Amino acid sequence: MWNEPYLETCCRSALHRLTLVGPAGRPDGLKDGPCLARLRERGLARQRADGRYELTGEGTARHARDVLKTAV
Known part of the structure; x- marks a missing residue:
């Protein structure tokens, strides 16, 4: 069941x-900032x-499941 x-x-x-950025992390304030905040809210x-x-x-x-389409 999808939940x-x-x-x-x-x-x-x-x-x-x-x-892709790995340990360096993505800085705040970029164009994808709202998405990063949503990802943070969802854990x-x-x-x-x-x-x-x-x-x-x-x-x-x-990421493995939704983007790479691999079984986790």
Whole structure:
């Protein structure tokens, strides 16, 4: 049964960019800022003390499932 909120295309793209940037994190204030905030609200990303966003374990799993289309 499907019980996860739908991620808009822009938010899936922001999720993918978070995986590409890796440990450096994505800075706040970029064009995808609203999507990063939504990902944070859903527990898929977190904002570090330096203001940059990084993936959570849940975000990594959601990326694998929704973007890479792999079974997790």
